[in-house]
Amino acid sequence: MISLAGVTMVLIVIAALRSLESAPDREIVAGVLAGNTDDFEELVVRYQRQVFRIAFRVTRDRDDATDVAQEAFVRAFLALKHYDAERPFGAWISRITLNAAFTFCSGRNKQGDDQMRDTPYEVKAADGFSAVARIEIETAVRAAVAGLPEGIRETFELRAYADLSYDEIAHEVGVPRGTVMSRLARARERLREVLEQQGFGRENEAV
Amino acid sequence: MSLPGKGEDICLNMRNLLSAYLDGETTPEETARADAHLRTCEACRVVLARYRTIERAISGEVPGSDQAPHDSAAFAKAVMSRIREAGNRPTIKARILTWRTPIVSALAIAATVVLALYLRPRPQPEPTQPAPAATVLSPHERQEIGETAPQPVKGRPRKSGGALAAPTRAQLAEPPVVASAEPGQGMGEIARDETSVKDATAKPARGGVSFVQDFYATRSAQTITGGATAQSDSVVLDLRRKADRVRTELVSAGETHSMDSLKLLLGDVLARIAETSGEPVDVRAALTFWRDEYAVLAKQSGDSAIQSRISRLEGILRSQRPKGSFE
Numbered sequence: 001m002i003s004l005a006g007v008t009m010v011l012i013v014i015a016a017l018r019s020l021e022s023a024p025d026r027e028i029v030a031g032v033l034a035g036n037t038d039d040f041e042e043l044v045v046r047y048q049r050q051v052f053r054i055a056f057r058v059t060r061d062r063d064d065a066t067d068v069a070q071e072a073f074v075r076a077f078l079a080l081k082h083y084d085a086e087r088p089f090g091a092w093i094s095r096i097t098l099n100a101a102f103t104f105c106s107g108r109n110k111q112g113d114d115q116m117r118d119t120p121y122e123v124k125a126a127d128g129f130s131a132v133a134r135i136e137i138e139t140a141v142r143a144a145v146a147g148l149p150e151g152i153r154e155t156f157e158l159r160a161y162a163d164l165s166y167d168e169i170a171h172e173v174g175v176p177r178g179t180v181m182s183r184l185a186r187a188r189e190r191l192r193e194v195l196e197q198q199g200f201g202r203e204n205e206a207v
Numbered sequence: 208m209s210l211p212g213k214g215e216d217i218c219l220n221m222r223n224l225l226s227a228y229l230d231g232e233t234t235p236e237e238t239a240r241a242d243a244h245l246r247t248c249e250a251c252r253v254v255l256a257r258y259r260t261i262e263r264a265i266s267g268e269v270p271g272s273d274q275a276p277h278d279s280a281a282f283a284k285a286v287m288s289r290i291r292e293a294g295n296r297p298t299i300k301a302r303i304l305t306w307r308t309p310i311v312s313a314l315a316i317a318a319t320v321v322l323a324l325y326l327r328p329r330p331q332p333e334p335t336q337p338a339p340a341a342t343v344l345s346p347h348e349r350q351e352i353g354e355t356a357p358q359p360v361k362g363r364p365r366k367s368g369g370a371l372a373a374p375t376r377a378q379l380a381e382p383p384v385v386a387s388a389e390p391g392q393g394m395g396e397i398a399r400d401e402t403s404v405k406d407a408t409a410k411p412a413r414g415g416v417s418f419v420q421d422f423y424a425t426r427s428a429q430t431i432t433g434g435a436t437a438q439s440d441s442v443v444l445d446l447r448r449k450a451d452r453v454r455t456e457l458v459s460a461g462e463t464h465s466m467d468s469l470k471l472l473l474g475d476v477l478a479r480i481a482e483t484s485g486e487p488v489d490v491r492a493a494l495t496f497w498r499d500e501y502a503v504l505a506k507q508s509g510d511s512a513i514q515s516r517i518s519r520l521e522g523i524l525r526s527q528r529p530k531g532s533f534e
Contacts, residue, residue: 006506037290037291038287040287040290041283041284041286041287044282044283044286044287045279045283048275048276048279048283048286049275049276052275052276052282053275057265057266062277066282069276069282069286070282070285070286070289072468073286073290074286074290075287075291075319077290089345134267135494135523136497136519136520136523137260137264138264138265139519139522139523140264140516140519141261141265142264142265143519145265148222159230159266160261160262160265160266161266163266165232166227166230166232173520179227181226181227181232182222182223184226184227184230185222185225185226185227186227186431188222188226188258188261189222191261192254192257192258192261195257196257197259197512198512198515198516199512199513199515200260
């Protein structure tokens with residue numbers, strides 16, 4: 001009798017754990033908002049790769065990316081009551097991460113110099129030529145992105161750094177999907193022009 | 208390779224589609240249309256290739272650097288402890304305040320009014336008291352998703368793996384001139400020698416011919432010295448020697464005036480270095496070398512695009528960032 005009760009208890013506990021793991025994001029969010037702060041960890045587990053990847057792409061440094069990713073989750077937690085459960089959580093936290101990462105980089109660059117929003121990173125490449133060429137073109141592209149007009153820049157960043165789909169971006173930014181599409185096209189044409197003016201593209205494409 | 212191609216209108220209309228095509232966001236019909244156009248249009252193929260280059264520059268994998276936290280369990284724990292420390296208190300408060308906002312505000316106003324009336328003839332120490340409570344409310348209310356006030360950097364506990372502390376970075380951000388302990392030896396001397404060797408072949412730079420040249424004459428020594436090891440000194444020297452040789456060949460073949468041939472030159476030289484030395488090549492040394500080659504090219508061709516690339520490499524070298532080596 002007692003053992004039966006014990007087994008039932010264990011099953012209930014397992015079921016409870018399972019249900020957290022399989023619960024949709026919005027339920028977890030609701031739980032956290034209701035006071036189950038610890039449940040937030042499940043969201044961290046789910047989205048840490050995505051958040052870290054974005055942070056890394058922007059900062060290009062593992063330690064910085066770790067800091068930024070943590071910061072992004074803390075910000076998300078603090079802003080959780082503003083989260084609209086109709087929107088995908090991944091897109092929402094991606095945008096927070098992007099903002100946190102660029103804020104971080106602008107602080108980092110104030111100590112360094114000028115308009116470059118970020119700088120290259122530690123390199124270990126099999127081929128010296130491609131490593132140097134990559135540092136050069138990446139820095140140029142980042143500077144060019146930073147110079148894009150505000151509206152199209154954010155859309156482009158949500159796509160290029162955060163890999164969001166057109167629908168997700170449309171949702172996040174609050175514009176129709178067609179606008180996302182044309183903004184991205186404009187951004188790319190503009191970047192191409194800027195880079196060609198600087199002599200990129202005159203050489204081989206194999207950079 | 209002129210851009211855009213012959214059917215300009217068609218191509219310009221195509222650009223919208225190419226961008227979505229690149230993102231895999233086209234319908235099957237659009238994809239087919241883009242494919243068909245790309246088969247026949249060289250100009251648009253080039254455009255697409257450049258879009259890809261831009262894409263790779265941002266989201267391309269960095270070799271040797273997997274884009275995930277090292278220890279995901281530790282990462283999640285670190286986040287949670289930061290949330291408990293930094294986040295919990297304000298949030299609980301914020302939440303209570305949110306629930307109670309109307310009631311608290313109403314009570315506060317009522318209390319103020321009552322106190323104000325009650326204390327009117329006298330000076331008013333009490334009535335001001337509820338006011339701060341009301342002002343505390345509003346920042347929480349206004350916090351927007353994108354603009355959530357960041358936690359103060361100083362106060363936040365760092366993950367043990369999170370290595371570099373902010374102050375360290377601040378110090379590092381200074382130009383690395385400090386490290387040039389022995390100016391007579393090492394890179395400083397070599398770089399200067401090399402600069403003058405190079406200048407001798409092109410044009411004397413010391414006479415203030417141009418700001419850029421002067422800048423390099425003094426700057427290259429400093430920049431390299433900071434981050435450089437003895438190994439990278441000799442690498443730069445070696446690179447320069449080989450570059451000079453290859454450049455002479457290219458000049459005699461009448462080919463130096465293009466970015467294309469420069470890239471070939473650089474690729475060739477760096478590849479040879481990697482082959483022969485067997486040791487890792489210092490990134491800063493390679494970048495310095497690269498920049499100097501651009502400077503030579505700029506003198507020869509007067510291409511303004513090269514100047515902007517030189518400035519960028521200068522910017523990169525000024526930061527402490529590019530570090531490490533390729534093997």
